[in-house]
Amino acid sequence: MAETLIAADAVVKKFGKITAVDGITFKVDRGEIFAFLGPNGAGKSTTIKMMTTMLRPTSGKLTLNGFDVTKDQDAARQAFGIVFQDPSLDEELSAYENMYLHATLYQVPKVERQARIQELLELVELWKRKDSMVKTFSGGMRRRLEIARGLLHEPKILFLDEPTLGLDTQTRNLMWEYVRRLSKEKGMTIFFTTHYLDEAEDVADRIAIIDHGKIVATGTTPELAKQTGTKNLESAYLKLTGETLRDEAEMGNNDGLNARMARRNQSLR
């Protein structure tokens, strides 16, 4: 039996009266690449934020590598690396300094720090620019640096929240190729969200489609097509989530929720 690295059991997140995530349950095994698809505001980011200990679930249980994200927070945090949807580097520091700070925060042994930073920066082809301030980096370079940083403490799970947003095709291909290698060679578990269906189809072993805070379908691409009686992922996706556009901060119903906006609206009332 495969080892379960990510387990969500009836996880709910409410912001006041609004339910952003409505009882989702899923499992991701070791070495698997798992994609989370859904329209804007379906609950993807809220779910990632709960899994990465930034938000507390209202109810339900979430474990990473067997550690409960609310009770065993530090152990759970040590188990994952993350590339955030928004940039999260210190622009006033150099690439090396950003890496070193991360290594210290995750208590990578001092003697190993330099070698590991070098190895990863060489891997993402940034070693030559290690002493440049991050503010001089292009979007693609920043993304690569963030990936290298997320891997620095050798996490068992890597979260990628819309990692290819705004990247050119070359960088995207390079990144996915690398992600595949991590999963195959190191047995790393990858959990990512994306809006590009082709990415999910190409890279992911399994896909979950989330809408209105609920998982509406899970499976491999052929399984999803079969479940919906369609031919490919895109038509399956559209059949499951509908063709209408979503408004992220719409209020008064359960449609489209951006956690931050929802909270702000809530506090304004």
Added chain:
Amino acid sequence: MDIVYVLWLRQVYRYTRSGSRILGTLGQPLLLMLALGYGIGAIYRRAGEGNYLNFLVPGIITQTVLLSAVFWGIIILMDKRFGFLSELLVAPVKRRTILLGSALGGATISIIQGLLVFLIALIFGFRPHDWLLVLPAFGVLVFMSLALTSFGAGIASMVDDFQGFQGINNLLVMPLFFLSSALYPLEHVPTVLRIISTINPVSYMVDALRSLLVNQSHFGLGKDLAVISVAFVVCATFAVNRFNRIQM
């Protein structure tokens, strides 16, 4: 310990790499010393009150620390807005530790700024009453930097946008400075102003420095130190409390 050190170092790097920030925050104290120290100094002397520059410098040092400490809070706000705080908050590190390392960095910057103003004041003709007492005055500087940096960190944790932070700056920092004993002796001011200044903790910070540097005191050093200690505890509690509540 290692973690506190790198977080401290991060703040110090950011400061020392930004020449404009060092100069920018020194502009105001320079202006105050020139305009007030020399401008009003002449009238002050004619009124028989003695050397105004000597009276003023402890106030300007305090103002520099106040401004620099609260201004430093912007870094927390920037981290929040530009994402770096996410990286810190998902790390297996207690929030208290993150705050401690960062705030120690912020306090260090304020202390350096305060010392720079002290040096500039010496060029302007300021002389401490007793050079031996400069050391305890430095101790007071350290302590009040810690208190005011915590204050800045707490405020920055509460607000979400830069305009809000600006507003708080105008609404809090300016009154804290102008309605304190920094610019005028409290002995002769109207009662309302004296009452406000007496409940303003910044007055006690100025008074402690003044007492040690130029041997003039309104409240008495003991009382000053007591108020500064209480202010420190209150501000630190406030900062921890607010920082813990940040949600991304």
